[in-house]
Amino acid sequence: MTSIAPPAAQLDRPASPARPPASPIKPTGTARQGLFATRRPDAWWIEPTIVAIGFGAFILYSLFSSLVWEPVFHVPYEAQGYLSPFFSPLIKPDWLPWWFSPAILILWIPLGFRTTCYYYRKAYYRAYFVDPPACAVGEPTIHSRYRLEAAFPFILQNIHRYFLYLAFIPLFFLWLDAFLALRQEGVWRIGVIGALMFLNVALLTGYSLSCHSFRHVIGGKMDCFSCSRGALLRYRAWERATWLNIHHLRWAWASLISVAVTDLLIRLLAIGVIGDPALRF
């Protein structure tokens, strides 16, 4: 029984006025409020729980490994020419105090990149902020004036693209590390840890190139793909980025795991728990 006529002023005016018309606020519905309120009988809580545990484990491990392991327990982050990915590129001037891990100078880049990543945002908003915990599942009603990414601090998520640009710097050094590690003290070697370093940097590259911001910058921002030769080239690149982007979630998890495993193996090699099976010539 709703009449949906526009105000008469809108007639015959294709372009919008100087201030865009305000959208009306949605009238209140009948959704049950309260944390985890839902009629879903399925196990909706499994996914956020796995995500919360997975991220938690990685965060704890990476903090321990990058900040504490070497300064406190003297476990080196470099072994037999293999450098842990948490520390690349290694910047270590002599005046650094003993407790200051050089990883801090680097790690803020991938950390910022992943924190503002569109996939990770979805995952941690759901798993940690329960905002929402799962689709059509209730939330704690603590913030009735919801602003999220429209206000500080979360409005800063919009600088994701700058972390993307910066992320190519450590990425370059990680490729360099992987290649340099092929040769140690005049001997070529092809081994498990070396292969893992290549795999790791490949996954990290896949993660970076499947980024939503990259997809936008490389071509998605254009309205017309076939208007010029340049546009067509960017279209081809955008197509590839789209193909990678569909699996952004997988890239994110795979590269997260590969970084941690690479670091762990290098540490274990350093303290002699494992060796480095490799072909040497």
Next chain:
Amino acid sequence: MAISGFETHVHDVLVVGAGGAGLRAAIEARARGASVGLVCKSLLGKAHTVMAEGGAAAALAHVAPDDNWKVHFRDTMVGGKLLNHPRMAQLHALEAPDRIRELELWGAVFDRTADGRISQRPFGGHTYPRLAHVGDRTGLEMMRTLQDKAVHSDVDVYMECTITHLITGPGRIMGAFGYWRVTGEPVLFPAKAVVLATGGIGKAYEVTSNSWEYSGDGHALAYLAGAELIDMEFVQFHPTGMVWPPGVRGLLVTEAVRGEGGILRNKDGERFMWKYLPEDRRQEYAATDEEAERWVEVTAQGRSSEARRPPELSTRDNVSRAIYTEVKEGRGSPHGGVYLDISYLPAEHIRRKLPSMFDQFKELADVDITRGPMEVGPTTHYVMGGVRVDAETGATTVPGLFAAGEVAGGMHGANRLGGNSLSDLLVFGARTGAGAAAYAARNAASAYVDPSQAYRAARQLSAPLEREDGEDAYAIQRDLQAMMQSLVGIFREEADLREALGRLTDLETRWQSIKVTGGRMYNPGWNLVFELRNLLTVSRAVTLSALQRTESRGAHSRVDYPEQDDRNWGVINSVICRGPDGAMMVARSGVPPMASELRGLLGAAH
């Protein structure tokens, strides 16, 4: 003007129905300065037009450079077995390209040809690839475009509102009476001109591709207001509806499947359409499987082919009868249909060109159409007949009452070609909107609603709620649908039709004593009551017309008169009108004469 007790909305032009034709009429009338109200039974944008899949026929000549309005006109007339209103067919063919281009100007995004223009696909009965399309959801695209155009041009939209009565004054229309479906409260729309754009009558049948809204409202309202209906015996049975599972029986399988190369086979694997091609048109179709395959290959690349089209692209009436006959003679599939197979084409191509068909079968029937055949059978799809209108303006025989789209008759003759309805509703929607606006401008005095008519309508509305005891509306609807399906279906004969008339009388009597429980608020049982009145009215019109036409032509097939009888019926439309005693009468009238240059165009085909 207002009558106490009634919510009232005054407009120059009131459009009833917000499908393609209604929206296009509203936009046009508004553009010409009339104040326009648009009433729809459901939410805006849900109208049956969204179900149209294949495309809109227009001789844009983007794919086949030889195409032009003359060929389109000839195809339409030949498909309609020459019963079409020739001037309507001519205007339709002439103006369809502009109406399509205009949609693009309003934001519609059609599929493209390689050189960047609107692409066109082939369809049954069309000589050239002619259907502008958007995958297989062309109707949705048109609806969104028209809907946005309408709401941004200051058309007042009244959603979920049913019109049950037209208000008449001395010699003209004065407005309409209806009720809000949500509250059940009555509402009055005084208007200088009323445009009916209510669509078809499919819900008179059990197996139909139409939604519940298709209850013949406009047909019945116009008839009750004194307008004439023509060609009501011509009900199109679309050859390919889903037959399994039961819940989706009748759901449309777009003709685009055949346009893209779908092959019909019976349970023995025989490509049976070869047997059913009409002898006089055989030269238009491929001679061999190889030629048909070549045609599919070339057409899939968006080029025009020197090979002739496959037999599956025969006209809809013919394919429907073929499938019906195959099933009846025991060569059907397990669920009473035949097989439609497109899985021999690359899966990627199928998913791109027929995405919603792919989803529909995957999700509703567990069939992957890129791997196996679909099971299909005929389904009630469209009524060629409708309110008799003036070709130029859409005016009916009642001053101030207009009709456009499926509810209007004459344009499609005895059989509609696929793709012609979307272009029909654009062309005649626009013309009717213009006609109604001009009529409203000529009659400056505002409409006067006779209060007694409003009160009488309101009383009729409440009657079923106040009865102590009575019939169940759902039961009457089930009985009506079963009766029409079995007695007035694809093949008809005199005894059946006479029996149908008797049963209709019974059903009408039962309708008089319907009892509804549950109040006025959003009560589907109550909403059904007046839709049933309309369905009963159009069912009688269909049956009477079918009984009168003692021949088989187009969509009308008489078992007792299997031949087309050009001598007695070649230029005759059947006409339904209200007799002086209030009973329904059927009569004959000559098809409007054809201008000689148009006759010349047909010569090329005959």
Next chain:
Amino acid sequence: MPDAHLKVFRGRPGEPSEFVDFDVPVEEGMVVLDALHWIQGHRAPDLAVRWNCKAAKCGSCGAEVNGRPSLTCKTRLSDFDLDEPITVEPMRAFPLIKDLVTDVSWNYAVNRTITPFTPPENLPQEQWRWQQRDVDRVQEFRKCIECFLCQDVCHVLRNHETERAFMGPRFLIRVASLEMHPIDQVDRRQYLKDSGGIGYCNITKCCTEVCPEHIKITDNGIIPLKERVADAYYDPLQWAWRKLRGREATGAGTELPVLPAPVGAPPPPAAATTPTDATATESAPAQTAEPAAAGTGPARPPRRVRTTKSARQTAGRKDAARAPRGRRDGGAG
């Protein structure tokens, strides 16, 4: 086959509501809407259900089945364990009307605030040329059947009060379909930021999960829009670059997909919005496009016509004077 046990929400605003149990005989391939129809026809004739096509094409029959927003016409009973009851309730984000029907008129009010498609004024339609690849993105968004399930599931609309309006996923992709249109001229980014509330979306992707048309609402629609808004408002380098060049345009500028007009022939005026003269005779209409059509034997590459999108002012029309000049400079090929 066994019966299905449905618990169907019944109630009206201001009255106590309840879940009513119905046992429905199951047929093969039956969907939830079939079951509701059976209930209407045999048990509760006044059960309010909104539906139209029963083919997942109109988007009328959205409801929450076992707590999940779904189209009842494509939710099959065979997907459930029939020993357990199936709950059916209305879309919860919207005000209740009766039983399974809700008041979704707010959505229509939002749609009206979106500036409609606006092609360039100075380019006749006959010159428009674009490729399928240019409209693939837009066509995905235009598949939307407006069932409003995404609006229903969106936690911002469902669970929060916001200071300003949030338009919701449906209308974000509607804007996306206009913003990514190869020839549309209006810049809606300020609208998205200020009136549409795009910042309220925290991309938790429930809209994509429930979309019956499988539109990748978040990845293909909302995130690209967020990036476009970032281009205009949150990218200091782009801001500096714009200042430096003294232009309000964003980075790349926008080229339009058009074909040059044939030599010597002034382009015919774009088809007007008013088509039919009620007295029109058969002469004119079909011919209007002929000149452009005739010139296209082999496909000609589209001519570059560069215009700029105004970043700061919404509705900044692209500089109208540029297009024709660009055409003349190139000499009509």
